[in-house]
Amino acid sequence: MAKNNGTKSWADxxxxxxxxxxxxxxxxxxxxxxxxxxxxxxGFRVPGSRFRRIPRGELIRFMQTNEIPVDSLExxxxxxxxxxxxxxxxxxxxDVLSRDDRFEVKSAATGYDAGLLTERMKPHLILLDxxxxxxxxxxxxxxxxxxxxLADTKIIIVSGVVNQEEIDxxxxxxxxxFVKKPFxxxxxxxxxxxxxxx
Amino acid sequence: MNPEAPHADLNxxxxxxxxxxxxxxxxxxxxxxxxxxxxxxxxxxxxxxVIDLISCDPSLSSKVLQxxxxxxxxxxxxxxxxxxxxxxxxxxxxxxxxxxxQVFELFxxxxxxxxxxxxxxxxxxxxxxxxHSLAVAITSEMLCKASSLRxxxxxxxxxxxGLLHDLGQLCLHLILPKSFDRVCELAVAQHITLDLxxxxxxxIDSHTAGRRLAEHWQLPHRLCDVLWLHGQPYDxxxxxDHKPLIGLVSLADAIVRKEHIAPLGHSARGENIxxxxxxxxxxxxxxTEILPAMRKELExxxxxxxxxxxxxxxxxxxxxxxxxxxxxxxxxxxRQNAQNSRKQAQVLEAITAFHDSAAxxxxxxxxxxxxxxxxxxxxxxxxxxILYQSRNDEPWQLxxxxxxxxxxxxxxxxxxxxxxxxxxxTDNVQLSPxxxxxxxxxxxxxxxxxxxxxxxxxxxxxxxxxxxxxLHNCPIESDETRLLxxxxxxxxxxxxxxxxxxxxxxRLGEQLxxxxxELVEAQDSLAQxxxxxxxxxxxxxxxxxxxxxxxxxxxxxxxxxxxxxxxxQRTMAKQIALxxxxxxxxxxxxxxxxxxxxxxxxxxxVQKLVxxxxxxxxxxxxxxxxxxxxxxNELPEMIWIDADQIGRxxxxxxxxxxxxxxxxxxxxxxxxxxxxDRLKFQVTDDGSGMEPHTLTHAFDPFFSAKAAGRQPGLxxxxxxxxxxxxxxxxxxxxxxxxxxxxxxxLSGWRGENQIQRSVA
Numbered sequence: 001m002a003k004n005n006g007t008k009s010w011a012d013x014x015x016x017x018x019x020x021x022x023x024x025x026x027x028x029x030x031x032x033x034x035x036x037x038x039x040x041x042x043g044f045r046v047p048g049s050r051f052r053r054i055p056r057g058e059l060i061r062f063m064q065t066n067e068i069p070v071d072s073l074e075x076x077x078x079x080x081x082x083x084x085x086x087x088x089x090x091x092x093x094x095d096v097l098s099r100d101d102r103f104e105v106k107s108a109a110t111g112y113d114a115g116l117l118t119e120r121m122k123p124h125l126i127l128l129d130x131x132x133x134x135x136x137x138x139x140x141x142x143x144x145x146x147x148x149x150l151a152d153t154k155i156i157i158v159s160g161v162v163n164q165e166e167i168d169x170x171x172x173x174x175x176x177x178f179v180k181k182p183f184x185x186x187x188x189x190x191x192x193x194x195x196x197x198x
Numbered sequence: 199m200n201p202e203a204p205h206a207d208l209n210x211x212x213x214x215x216x217x218x219x220x221x222x223x224x225x226x227x228x229x230x231x232x233x234x235x236x237x238x239x240x241x242x243x244x245x246x247x248v249i250d251l252i253s254c255d256p257s258l259s260s261k262v263l264q265x266x267x268x269x270x271x272x273x274x275x276x277x278x279x280x281x282x283x284x285x286x287x288x289x290x291x292x293x294x295x296x297x298x299x300q301v302f303e304l305f306x307x308x309x310x311x312x313x314x315x316x317x318x319x320x321x322x323x324x325x326x327x328x329x330h331s332l333a334v335a336i337t338s339e340m341l342c343k344a345s346s347l348r349x350x351x352x353x354x355x356x357x358x359x360g361l362l363h364d365l366g367q368l369c370l371h372l373i374l375p376k377s378f379d380r381v382c383e384l385a386v387a388q389h390i391t392l393d394l395x396x397x398x399x400x401x402i403d404s405h406t407a408g409r410r411l412a413e414h415w416q417l418p419h420r421l422c423d424v425l426w427l428h429g430q431p432y433d434x435x436x437x438x439d440h441k442p443l444i445g446l447v448s449l450a451d452a453i454v455r456k457e458h459i460a461p462l463g464h465s466a467r468g469e470n471i472x473x474x475x476x477x478x479x480x481x482x483x484x485x486t487e488i489l490p491a492m493r494k495e496l497e498x499x500x501x502x503x504x505x506x507x508x509x510x511x512x513x514x515x516x517x518x519x520x521x522x523x524x525x526x527x528x529x530x531x532x533r534q535n536a537q538n539s540r541k542q543a544q545v546l547e548a549i550t551a552f553h554d555s556a557a558x559x560x561x562x563x564x565x566x567x568x569x570x571x572x573x574x575x576x577x578x579x580x581x582x583x584i585l586y587q588s589r590n591d592e593p594w595q596l597x598x599x600x601x602x603x604x605x606x607x608x609x610x611x612x613x614x615x616x617x618x619x620x621x622x623x624t625d626n627v628q629l630s631p632x633x634x635x636x637x638x639x640x641x642x643x644x645x646x647x648x649x650x651x652x653x654x655x656x657x658x659x660x661x662x663x664x665x666x667x668x669l670h671n672c673p674i675e676s677d678e679t680r681l682l683x684x685x686x687x688x689x690x691x692x693x694x695x696x697x698x699x700x701x702x703x704x705r706l707g708e709q710l711x712x713x714x715x716e717l718v719e720a721q722d723s724l725a726q727x728x729x730x731x732x733x734x735x736x737x738x739x740x741x742x743x744x745x746x747x748x749x750x751x752x753x754x755x756x757x758x759x760x761x762x763x764x765x766x767q768r769t770m771a772k773q774i775a776l777x778x779x780x781x782x783x784x785x786x787x788x789x790x791x792x793x794x795x796x797x798x799x800x801x802x803x804v805q806k807l808v809x810x811x812x813x814x815x816x817x818x819x820x821x822x823x824x825x826x827x828x829x830x831n832e833l834p835e836m837i838w839i840d841a842d843q844i845g846r847x848x849x850x851x852x853x854x855x856x857x858x859x860x861x862x863x864x865x866x867x868x869x870x871x872x873x874x875d876r877l878k879f880q881v882t883d884d885g886s887g888m889e890p891h892t893l894t895h896a897f898d899p900f901f902s903a904k905a906a907g908r909q910p911g912l913x914x915x916x917x918x919x920x921x922x923x924x925x926x927x928x929x930x931x932x933x934x935x936x937x938x939x940x941x942x943x944l945s946g947w948r949g950e951n952q953i954q955r956s957v958a
Contacts, residue, residue, distance in 0.1 A: 096757065
């Protein structure tokens with residue numbers, strides 16, 4: 001069984017057994033089973049067996065309802081989502097940010113992927129290219145900011161062309177900061193730290 | 199009767215028909231008269247039958263006996279029986295006498311029954327009519343007997359024909375007394391024949407009416423034709439047996455009318471009596487001879503018929519007086535006509551002179567002057583002023599002329615609500631004080647030069663929306679000369695309107711050229727805008743496409759820098775990063791050059807702006823160059839501009855000054871242009887100045903006078919774009935002695951409207 005203390009993080013896990021849930025919530029497995037069976041903790045049974053399984057979202061909802069700290073589910077790192085259709089840029093960001101062990105970085109090349117990934121990983125910060133092949137940055141901004149589950153997600157727009165009118169409209173849509181390409185790495189990290197409060 | 203105009207013709211013919219019906223309804227001759235006529239017209243009639251018939255009618259008998267006593271053939275006083283009288287007088291005379299007596303009594307009877315019509319003084323004098331008829335009858339008879347005509351017809355037939363020749367007038371007068379009176383008056387007033395007046399007023403003339411009545415009464419057809427055709431030229435008569443009879447009556451009629459024995463409207467028509475006499479081989483002496491005898495006979499016959507027994511001389515006097523009256527009236531009319539003709543000739547002459555003098559294509563003012571000159575020719579020297587308006591929505595203009603028509607003073611008539619009323623008043627009446635009150639602005643101007651009471655106006659009818667009024671002080675009789683004034687006003691007006699049109703066309707032509715010029719400029723500007731838009735689009739695309747690789751280069755070089763320890767290698771990595779950023783800046787500058795961001799003005803301190811501009815010293819190598827600023831005293835502390843954009847433009851000017859060859863001292867002066875209150879930034883250096891070619895192209899993108907060492911970005915070109923975005927101007931010129939002067943001028947910098955703008 002993987003432990004929370006480093007060898008294995010719960011952070012990536014999407015579905016939990018009753019045993020894992022008991023460990024995370026620091027209660028007995030019996031309690032979890034009772035809550036599952038009474039419907040207070042939603043989940044499903046593995047088809048063809050009686051094994052109970054609990055999706056990550058349901059577990060978090062259960063823990064929040066019962067005021068159990070969700071820290072143990074987190075890795076402790078800041079989840080960063082890089083969205084850019086240029087693979088070289090994505091690679092650059094991944095290389096730059098992975099040197100810093102405070103960041104956990106994922107990337108998407110399209111607005112669609114970005115939406116899916118945002119739903120799943122609930123990033124603390126998104127580095128968003130304004131010009132995406134399928135959807136414009138302001139729309140991505142708007143979607144994220146209108147989702148209550150993502151209320152705390154910060155967005156930095158990264159663009160080669162940033163003029164004042166666009167900045168104004170993006171601020172209205174919820175963008176938190178702007179970085180012009182090409183950027184100074186130190187200044188970028190500093191701005192991210194400011195937004196994330198670290 | 200239907201008074202509607204389209205049916206006028208119909209009404210006329212219907213009325214004539216009604217009149218003819220009334221004619222037919224007149225009482226017929228008595229049976230005795232008809233029988234007498236029948237008997238006497240046949241050759242084999244028995245004298246006895248005629249005598250018996252006449253004896254049956256006492257009044258006829260007495261008249262025949264009376265006639266017998268007064269007849270020229272024999273004043274046999276002792277003829278007391280009808281049969282003796284008939285034998286004595288002969289069948290022909292009896293027939294004439296019967297007809298005359300019958301007709302006379304018949305009309306007399308009708309008239310007596312409807313007498314009230316004749317109680318008033320009427321134009322048609324019945325008494326005179328009978329006098330005339332009798333005179334014509336007697337003259338006809340006498341002429342007949344004195345000429346070879348007696349072989350064609352008897353004197354008594356001539357007498358009867360003469361007596362009844364104007365019977366038509368009598369019956370028209372009976373049927374339409376008032377209308378016929380009016381016809382007589384009209385004939386006198388307009389000097390036209392009674393027949394023409396008759397046709398104009400009633401629709402038929404007395405000849406037609408007479409013929410109709412004669413047919414109704416079954417009079418002999420020879421008599422019928424006399425009634426119908428008398429008065430026509432002898433040669434134009436149809437070739438009838440009794441053509442000489444008709445001609446004779448016409449001649450007698452003419453002679454009698456010449457003697458003024460005629461009712462109103464029958465005065466002499468100027469027939470050539472001697473010519474007419476020749477047709478019958480009658481000597482003019484004969485005519486002269488028979489006239490006294492005729493007058494005497496007329497008196498006798500009048501007595502016999504119970505007509506007015508006025509003395510011949512009195513009657514003559516009366517007719518002479520009447521003729522004199524007519525003559526007098528004709529004289530007055532002719533004098534007036536002559537006067538009018540003189541005036542018309544004068545006006546025509548003036549119009550001709552005006553046309554000769556009004557050169558085609560002259561200006562409106564010169565035309566107005568010519569109008570006044572023309573007016574002085576006709577009305578004499580005086581006060582002349584023209585109010586003129588080239589279009590209904592244009593202001594009125596006031597042109598004052600001296601006595602001889604030279605323009606003395608012109609001005610725009612101050613707008614006044616009452617001025618339009620001038621157009622409406624078309625009658626040439628003296629301007630009343632009330633009217634002048636309506637245009638106080640005009641009266642005020644004129645009061646110094648003329649007594650306002652005497653000012654009259656003559657509206658000039660221009661048409662085409664052009665309005666003009668001639669103000670003058672000339673006494674012009676309005677009634678007689680109205681038509682002439684109208685002609686003058688129209689002539690002058692048309693000339694003014696033509697002048698105005700010509701001037702308008704000229705102005706349109708000029709406007710067209712101006713519009714063309716503006717269009718060309720607009721096209722240039724549009725072309726530049728299009729070019730800029732294309733550059734902007736290109737730059738925008740390039741910025742996006744190029745910035746990604748630049749980002750990778752920059753990012754990787756920065757990462758490389760972190761890995762490197764060797765200082766030389768680190769420098770190289772740094773340079774890679776730096777140059778990639780510089781490249782990106784160029785792209786951004788190009789893009790901003792093509793599409794400058796809108797100025798974002800705010801209230802900024804002049805001092806702060808200037809400080810920030812000079813702190814940014816782009817040419818750090820040239821430490822020896824001194825830079826100092828002069829802020830004019832009248833400057834307010836705060837100004838309303840886009841500090842960022844104007845600051846960048848100023849920096850470009852300063853950089854340009856610093857790069858100037860040999861410059862060591864640069865001055866930035868900020869002041870207000872007193873001429874137009876524009877804010878003026880002036881950067882002056884003491885260098886060698888600029889070549890003309892450099893000056894011309896200084897603001898072109900990527901232009902540099904220097905072969906090498908150019909600055910990145912777009913320099914002065916960018917500065918110009920930024921200044922123009924704020925609706926300002928930027929210029930470069932050489933100083934009066936040395937160096938160059940760069941100037942930025944801005945309007946609207948006081949920010950009076952900033953509150954509205956921020957609200958908007």
